[in-house]
Amino acid sequence: MEGIIIEGGRPLNGTVRIQGSKNAALPILAATLLIRGKTILSNCPHITDIEHMMNLLRSAGCAVNSENNRVIVDAKVLSKTAFPKEDVDCMRSSVILLGAMLGRCGEVSLSYPGGCVIGERPIDLHIQTLGKLGVHFKNEERRVCALCAHLHGNDINLPFRSVGVTENLILAAVLAKGTTRIYPAAREPEVVALCDFLKKAGARIRGAGSDEIIITGVERLAETEYCVEADRIVAGTYLFAATGCGGMVELSEAPVLQMKSVLRVLKQMGAQVKADENGRCIRLEAEGRPHRLPFVQTAVYPGFPTDLQSNLVTALTKADGTSVVEERIFENRYRILPELRAMGADLTQKEDRVIIRGVAHLTGAELTAMELRGGAGLVCAGMMAKGKSIVRGVEYIRRGYEDIVEDLKQLGAGVGWTGVEKR
Ligand code: UD1
Numbered sequence: 001m002e003g004i005i006i007e008g009g010r011p012l013n014g015t016v017r018i019q020g021s022k023n024a025a026l027p028i029l030a031a032t033l034l035i036r037g038k039t040i041l042s043n044c045p046h047i048t049d050i051e052h053m054m055n056l057l058r059s060a061g062c063a064v065n066s067e068n069n070r071v072i073v074d075a076k077v078l079s080k081t082a083f084p085k086e087d088v089d090c091m092r093s094s095v096i097l098l099g100a101m102l103g104r105c106g107e108v109s110l111s112y113p114g115g116c117v118i119g120e121r122p123i124d125l126h127i128q129t130l131g132k133l134g135v136h137f138k139n140e141e142r143r144v145c146a147l148c149a150h151l152h153g154n155d156i157n158l159p160f161r162s163v164g165v166t167e168n169l170i171l172a173a174v175l176a177k178g179t180t181r182i183y184p185a186a187r188e189p190e191v192v193a194l195c196d197f198l199k200k201a202g203a204r205i206r207g208a209g210s211d212e213i214i215i216t217g218v219e220r221l222a223e224t225e226y227c228v229e230a231d232r233i234v235a236g237t238y239l240f241a242a243t244g245c246g247g248m249v250e251l252s253e254a255p256v257l258q259m260k261s262v263l264r265v266l267k268q269m270g271a272q273v274k275a276d277e278n279g280r281c282i283r284l285e286a287e288g289r290p291h292r293l294p295f296v297q298t299a300v301y302p303g304f305p306t307d308l309q310s311n312l313v314t315a316l317t318k319a320d321g322t323s324v325v326e327e328r329i330f331e332n333r334y335r336i337l338p339e340l341r342a343m344g345a346d347l348t349q350k351e352d353r354v355i356i357r358g359v360a361h362l363t364g365a366e367l368t369a370m371e372l373r374g375g376a377g378l379v380c381a382g383m384m385a386k387g388k389s390i391v392r393g394v395e396y397i398r399r400g401y402e403d404i405v406e407d408l409k410q411l412g413a414g415v416g417w418t419g420v421e422k423r
Contacts, residue, residue: 004397004405006382006389007414008364011247014411016238018253019402020045020069021274023307024193026093027167028226031194032073033060033100034175035201037223044071044228049399051090060101075104081110091399095123099171102135102148109145112125125165129156133172133180147314161186161300167194172214174203185213188257188301189232193359197226199244230255233261234401235282235372236262238310238411243271243286243382245314249411251282261304268293269315292321292417296326310336310377317345318384319358327351336374336381343385356377361386363372369393372400379404381411394420 020043030053031034032039036397044050046069054064055072061079065072083102088094088110101108112123127137130146132154153176156169166186171194173180185191187209195202195208195286201221207213235254242249243266254273258355259282273281295315298306306329316323317340327333334354337347343365346357364387367377382389391397394417397404408415 001392002394002420003380004382004391004394005416005418006379006391007362008255008362008383008385008387009414010244010245010412010414012180012383012411012413013241013247014252015252016089016407018235018251018255020228021190021255022047022049022194022231022400023163023188023190025050026053027171027190027194028197028228029057029071029073029094030096030100031035031171031198032057033062033075033078033097034106034171035075035221035223037074037076039073039075040072040225041073041409042069042225044069045231047398047400047401048395049091049093053085053086053094056083056094056097059087060379066414070264073393075275078105081105081107083111085111091290093164094284095126096167096171098126098144098146099168101176102130102151103172104145104155106148106151107146109143111143124346125158125162126168129158129165129169130172132156133169133176135172144395151176151178151217153215155181155183155364157183163191164189166191170194170198170205170213170215174198174205174221174316175219176217182213182215184398186300187211189229189238189255193229197224200224200226206327221391230280232262233305233307235259236305237311237376237380238283238407239266239271239284239409239412240311241383242271242284242314242411243290244318244380244384245413246286246288247412248283248285253280254282256280256282262308263367265293265296265312267305268317289318289320289358289360290315292316292319293323293325295324295326297326297372300329306333307373308328309333310374311380313347313354313356314340314377314381315386316356317347317359317362317381319356321358323354323356323358328352335370336377339365339378342367343389363387364389367391372396376401376404379408379415383408390418
């Protein structure tokens with residue numbers, strides 16, 4: 001059976017280059033549907049979520065080629081507006097195709113999007129807000145079918161700052177008639193990246209990264225080239241691993257400016273962190289058990305990212321006291337707690353909070369990943385533990401990490417693939 005084997009208990013030491021960002025690349029790939037011609041994306045991560053998105057673009061009729069980390073999409077002619085269930089099912093972010101397809105063709109049909117099982121993850125707000133731009137939804141069993149004669153701009157007030165909803169609205173609005181105002185908009189760096197890409201192609205967008213995004217529709221978008229930024233979640237994963245294991249690591253090509261809240265938390269845990277904004281380099285040194293954190297909660301950007309909550313909880317299992325972490329974005333995002341307990345961690349969940357009483361050591365175990373970010377957390381837990389661990393369910397981890405084993409080996413970890421052909 002496929003898995004990652006880990007010989008734990010070693011401090012980390014080494015340098016690794018951070019891959020391109022999954023969450024920036026996915027909506028940008030969807031956005032290529034709006035361009036009647038070629039888009040060239042560089043630094044696109046070679047992960048299964050991107051492969052699924054490329055397949056979805058192909059099934060709409062795009063010519064998609066990729067080599068190494070360069071993806072070329074030619075969306076001159078589209079032939080279909082319905083997406084196959086298999087590809088939609090395995091990735092929640094396929095919901096982003098709604099905005100892009102409506103902007104391009106005025107029509108789209110896809111099954112309810114899948115992805116990581118971290119709470120219910122409804123798409124009600126996508127449907128409701130796109131409706132305000134003139135989209136009509138037909139409710140078919142397990143499929144979302146949307147039509148619009150003409151998209152028109154509107155003022156959209158969101159009940160909370162949803163990343164995906166903000167992105168979908170931007171995609172639908174760039175070719176719509178008139179002006180769309182999104183308030184309060186998600187301020188995540190990935191939203192800013194999508195806007196940067198679209199602006200490079202000729203879109204008129206103001207306010208990306210702030211509370212209010214204003215989009216004025218244009219007639220068409222031009223062919224363009226774009227380089228995807230580095231992945232702040234992958235960078236954070238390795239920094240929490242080093243804080244839990246001890247040692248000295250250096251990340252190159254790291255998105256330093258996007259990681260302020262994460263670096264602050266790592267420093268509170270006792271890690272020595274040096275970040276060079278211009279050199280895009282982060283150096284972290286940690287020794288002994290991490291300091292406990294009285295209280296940390298996940299939040300929308302610029303707060304502490306929910307996608308690093310599992311890695312934070314994992315590193316805190318060996319802290320020098322009791323910590324409390326609160327998950328504010330997704331319900332059911334503590335799926336790794338039973339696995340961590342099996343390794344000797346002392347954890348109590350009370351609704352959206354987890355109380356972590358630090359223990360002197362974890363013990364290696366057979367572990368199963370049940371979602372992407374939790375899976376990466378388990379690999380780090382194995383590295384922090386005494387003895388051997390195996391992490392199964394690696395297909396989840398491959399959704400977002402190009403090669404977590406290779407990266408961690410470069411940081412000196414005792415990790416390897418087992419029962420699996422190297423990709
Ligand atoms: C994106 C990221 C994900 C990250 C999350 C929060 C991508 C591909 N994924 O996910 O990695 O963890 O932002 O930073 O970029 N919600 C509704 N109704 C809706 C839409 C969302 O209730 O129609 C809820 C969700 O269930 C969740 C919350 O809103 O509880 C936030 O979700 P959202 O910001 O939309 O996250 P995603 O775009 O799905």
